[in-house]
Amino acid sequence: MKIGVIGAGYVGTTTSIVLAKYGYLVTVVDTNQEKIHKLNQSRLPFYEEGLEELLHEYLLEGRLSFTSNIEDFIKQCDILFVTVGTPPLEDGKADLTYVEEVVSQIARFMDDYKVIVIKSTVPVGTGDKLNDIMMKELSKRNISISFDIVSNPEFLREGKALHDALYPDRVVIGCESEKARNIMKELYKDVDTSILYTTIKEAEMIKYASNAFLATKISFINELARLCEGKGVNIKQVAIGMGMDKRIGSDFLQAGIGYGGSCFPKDIKALLALASQVDIPMPILEAVSYVNQTQSDWFMEKVKQVLGSLTEKRIAVLGLTFKPQTDDIREAPSLRVIDYLLNNKATIAAYDPQGSEHVKKIYPTVKYTLTPLEALEGADAVLILTEWKEILEIDWKHAKSLLSNPLLFDGRNTLSPSKMVELGYRYFGVGNF
Numbered sequence: 001m002k003i004g005v006i007g008a009g010y011v012g013t014t015t016s017i018v019l020a021k022y023g024y025l026v027t028v029v030d031t032n033q034e035k036i037h038k039l040n041q042s043r044l045p046f047y048e049e050g051l052e053e054l055l056h057e058y059l060l061e062g063r064l065s066f067t068s069n070i071e072d073f074i075k076q077c078d079i080l081f082v083t084v085g086t087p088p089l090e091d092g093k094a095d096l097t098y099v100e101e102v103v104s105q106i107a108r109f110m111d112d113y114k115v116i117v118i119k120s121t122v123p124v125g126t127g128d129k130l131n132d133i134m135m136k137e138l139s140k141r142n143i144s145i146s147f148d149i150v151s152n153p154e155f156l157r158e159g160k161a162l163h164d165a166l167y168p169d170r171v172v173i174g175c176e177s178e179k180a181r182n183i184m185k186e187l188y189k190d191v192d193t194s195i196l197y198t199t200i201k202e203a204e205m206i207k208y209a210s211n212a213f214l215a216t217k218i219s220f221i222n223e224l225a226r227l228c229e230g231k232g233v234n235i236k237q238v239a240i241g242m243g244m245d246k247r248i249g250s251d252f253l254q255a256g257i258g259y260g261g262s263c264f265p266k267d268i269k270a271l272l273a274l275a276s277q278v279d280i281p282m283p284i285l286e287a288v289s290y291v292n293q294t295q296s297d298w299f300m301e302k303v304k305q306v307l308g309s310l311t312e313k314r315i316a317v318l319g320l321t322f323k324p325q326t327d328d329i330r331e332a333p334s335l336r337v338i339d340y341l342l343n344n345k346a347t348i349a350a351y352d353p354q355g356s357e358h359v360k361k362i363y364p365t366v367k368y369t370l371t372p373l374e375a376l377e378g379a380d381a382v383l384i385l386t387e388w389k390e391i392l393e394i395d396w397k398h399a400k401s402l403l404s405n406p407l408l409f410d411g412r413n414t415l416s417p418s419k420m421v422e423l424g425y426r427y428f429g430v431g432n433f
């Protein structure tokens with residue numbers, strides 16, 4: 001069974017490495033020559049711990065290969081995983097251009113049965129649409145070759161990609177043919193988890209529903225944090241107490257400056273766009289998005305209030321990526337915070353272990369430092385926006401001596417307020433005292 005993976009992004013690269021680990025022969029294709037070149041040199045095109053070593057090993061062993069020749073690739077592979085991007089369009093809908101293009105190419109070049117496994121996050125009904133595209137392309141060739149479309153959504157998190165792909169909580173397979181189902185069953189035989197077989201549409205919806213629910217938990221706790229702050233109640237204790245109820249669960253109840261990343265914001269927009277196409281109002285999801293969009297402003301208003309004015313104030317921004325252990329800055333709350341600070345004429349020194357180069361392209365006037373302590377020199381306030389280990393493990397006693405003003409705004413509620421106060425800081429968390 002030869003496996004092909006289309007797209008060498010987070011999902012494609014991780015999927016290919018995991019499949020190679022399970023002993024399959026895997027080839028990955030991408031239109032981005034630079035990525036393919038890098039991968040062929042055992043270098044990841046993004047930052048993700050634990051993957052590069054395996055990439056190197058499997059390349060050497062010949063279990064994994066990377067190419068930009070799509071035609072040969074399609075002819076040679078039996079199972080094709082589609083992992084290309086589905087970014088948001090202006091109106092919030094998922095842009096299916098890349099997925100549709102890939103599927104057309106498969107139909108144009110295939111000469112025997114293929115299982116086409118859609119891993120990209122796509123709206124409900126996409127499987128049917130892709131099926132139509134395949135049929136149309138094949139009829140242009142005046143040829144009849146059988147194929148199956150399977151929806152196998154990906155649930156990995158950036159920063160924990162390898163762990164999540166190796167030990168998933170569940171695998172969802174949306175599949176409507178016995179033949180494809182048996183192939184998928186064989187493919188996942190060594191993965192020790194529950195497999196849920198569904199229709200294609202159900203699998204497509206499960207992916208969006210899961211992300212939307214996780215985002216709802218975050219916006220719920222963030223909204224509650226605002227109330228807790230007003231009432232002098234500690235949100236961290238509230239979250240612990242809530243999370244002890246198994247029906248609620250303790251995950252994704254960490255209050256902060258809001259969720260970011262390439263998926264939650266995009267997938268919520270896409271789900272709302274899907275609902276509006278069929279005139280179904282989704283006020284809960286609208287509110288989830290609204291709370292998230294206003295959370296960093298709410299946080300920054302507090303900073304402004306404490307400082308009086310931000311004009312010409314020196315602000316140390318610690319953490320730029322949307323979460324730790326990644327270099328991804330897509331929809332990162334730090335971008336909104338920097339925007340806010342620049343609009344208020346503050347001076348910024350920013351530190352991030354992985355994300356600075358990317359943010360520099362958007363905000364070239366910000367000073368980017370190589371160490372967290374450099375960013376703190378002469379600062380009037382410190383903002384923690386991402387809970388990187390490098391930031392949490394700062395020697396905060398020494399750090400205080402570098403600051404003009406020991407004001408600490410912890411946008412991730414990760415430091416101990418009492419310890420910081422003991423060290424002489426004025427500490428402000430998110431509903432956390």
Ligand SMILES: NC(=O)C1=CN([C@@H]2O[C@H](COP(=O)(O)OP(=O)(O)OC[C@H]3O[C@@H](n4cnc5c(N)ncnc54)[C@H](O)[C@@H]3O)[C@@H](O)[C@H]2O)C=CC1
Nearest residue numbers: 007008009010011030031032083084085086098120121154
């Ligand atoms: N990033 C993540 O953690 C997760 C992403 N997803 C979903 O998976 C999909 C992919 O996400 P990422 O891997 O982050 O995307 P990405 O943007 O990192 O990678 C997509 C890759 O596809 C390539 N590509 C585009 N058109 C192509 C074509 N015609 N032929 C070959 N390659 C082509 C691009 O050059 C790019 O390298 C999205 O739908 C996303 O929502 C799902 C779960 C987790």
Ligand SMILES: O=C(O)[C@H]1O[C@H](OP(=O)(O)OP(=O)(O)OC[C@H]2O[C@@H](n3ccc(=O)[nH]c3=O)[C@H](O)[C@@H]2O)[C@H](O)[C@@H](O)[C@@H]1O
Nearest residue numbers: 154155156157158252253254256258259260261263322323
């Ligand atoms: O579809 C996707 O791409 C993926 O989206 C998320 O994964 P990811 O965006 O990589 O990262 P998360 O760990 O979910 O964090 C997302 C954002 O929420 C924030 N967050 C998370 C948890 C929390 O309690 N509070 C909170 O503010 C994080 O800081 C981050 O900005 C989902 O967790 C994955 O299951 C899914 O596969």
